[in-house]
Amino acid sequence: MSRLQVVSGKGGTGKTTVAAALALALATEGKRTLLVEVEGRQGIAQLFETESLPYEERKIAVAPGGGEVFALAIDAERALLDYLQMFYKLGSAGRALKKLGAIDFATTIAPGVRDVLLTGKACEAVRRREKHGGYTYDHVIMDAPPTGRITRFLNVNDEVAGLARIGPIHNQAQAVMRVLKSPETAVHLVTVLEEMPVQETADGIAELRAAELPVGGVIVNMVRPHVLDEAAVRAASGDHRDAVARTLAAAGVRGGTKLVEPLLEQAAEHAQRVELEREQRAVLMGLDVSTSELPFLGDGADIAGLYRLAKELRKQGVGA
Numbered sequence: 001m002s003r004l005q006v007v008s009g010k011g012g013t014g015k016t017t018v019a020a021a022l023a024l025a026l027a028t029e030g031k032r033t034l035l036v037e038v039e040g041r042q043g044i045a046q047l048f049e050t051e052s053l054p055y056e057e058r059k060i061a062v063a064p065g066g067g068e069v070f071a072l073a074i075d076a077e078r079a080l081l082d083y084l085q086m087f088y089k090l091g092s093a094g095r096a097l098k099k100l101g102a103i104d105f106a107t108t109i110a111p112g113v114r115d116v117l118l119t120g121k122a123c124e125a126v127r128r129r130e131k132h133g134g135y136t137y138d139h140v141i142m143d144a145p146p147t148g149r150i151t152r153f154l155n156v157n158d159e160v161a162g163l164a165r166i167g168p169i170h171n172q173a174q175a176v177m178r179v180l181k182s183p184e185t186a187v188h189l190v191t192v193l194e195e196m197p198v199q200e201t202a203d204g205i206a207e208l209r210a211a212e213l214p215v216g217g218v219i220v221n222m223v224r225p226h227v228l229d230e231a232a233v234r235a236a237s238g239d240h241r242d243a244v245a246r247t248l249a250a251a252g253v254r255g256g257t258k259l260v261e262p263l264l265e266q267a268a269e270h271a272q273r274v275e276l277e278r279e280q281r282a283v284l285m286g287l288d289v290s291t292s293e294l295p296f297l298g299d300g301a302d303i304a305g306l307y308r309l310a311k312e313l314r315k316q317g318v319g320a
Helices: 015-026 043-047 076-088 092-099 102-109 111-127 147-154 156-161 168-180 195-210 230-237 241-250 256-285 303-316
Strands: 004-009 032-037 058-062 068-073 139-143 185-191 215-223 290-295
Touching: 004 015, 004 111, 004 147, 004 195, 004 215, 015 032, 015 043, 015 068, 015 139, 015 185, 015 215, 015 303, 032 043, 032 111, 043 068, 076 111, 111 139, 111 147, 111 156, 111 168, 147 185, 147 195, 156 168, 185 195, 195 215, 195 256, 215 256, 241 256, 290 303
Parallel strands: 004 139, 004 185, 032 068, 032 139, 185 215, 215 290
Antiparallel strands: 058 068
C-alpha cells in the first residue's frame, strides 16, 4: 500500500474534497494520516469547518475506529526558511531575508525550487519516524495542484536541473524523486463524467507515465443516479403520454396534462446525460487504470458528507 497518496484533478471536480475523504478513509482502525495542502487556498480548513491551518501539523478529525487525521498547509516561504536553517544554519539571518522580501523573490523567480520545497516537506513527513522506530504517519495525502500542472509539479528533478546541478538543492530534489517514483507513492486523478475533465485526465495519465511517475487510480466524483434511460424516455413520449397524464392525476397532481411535456423534456435531458456519461466511462475504461466512483452530495461537502465519501472509498478499496 502506498504511503504517499497524491490527489490531483481538473478544477471543479472536487479534488480537495476527495483528498479529505481519502485521508479519513485511510485513518480507520487507529491509523494516523496527514492531509497536506500546497496551494495556499485553505480548502481543507473550510471542509472540516475549522480555522485557517497554520504552518504546523494539527489534528482536525477522528476517523472510525479511533484513527486520527492531521492537516498541514505548507507555505513555500516558511519551508524555505526551514531549509535554510537545516542546511545553512541561518537562523535569524533567514528571518531577516524574509523581511527584505528575498524569500518571496526566490520562490517566485525559481518555481522549480518552490515545488522542491513543497514536495520535500510532504516527503519528509512520509519518511519521519518516532523514537520507537515506527512511522509518524501511516499515510500522507497531498491535495496537489490541478491535472494540467501535476507532472511538472512532481517531476522536481527536471525542474531544478537547470538551476542546481550540484549542492543541497540538487540533493534535496533527488531525495524527493526517490520517494515520488517509488512504490511508496500513488498519484490519483479526480474527474467527473464530462468530456473536458475526462480528456484532461487521460492527458494527465499519459504525462505521468511518460515521466515514470506512479499512477494510482481515477476517482470519478459527483456521480448522479440514473433514473431513466433512453428506452424509457422513448416509451413515455410515444403512445403513453395519456397514461403519464392519468398517472399524474391519480397521484393527485393538479394540471397533470400540462406537466406531461415539461416532464418529458426533463426526462430527455436526463437520458442524454446518461448517454454522455456512458461514453465518458468507456474512455476511462480504456486508460488501463483502476476506476472508482463517488456519489453526488446534494447537501454539499460538509463534515457528514466527507464521512460518507470516506465510507465509499473504503468500500471500493481506494488507496489500498
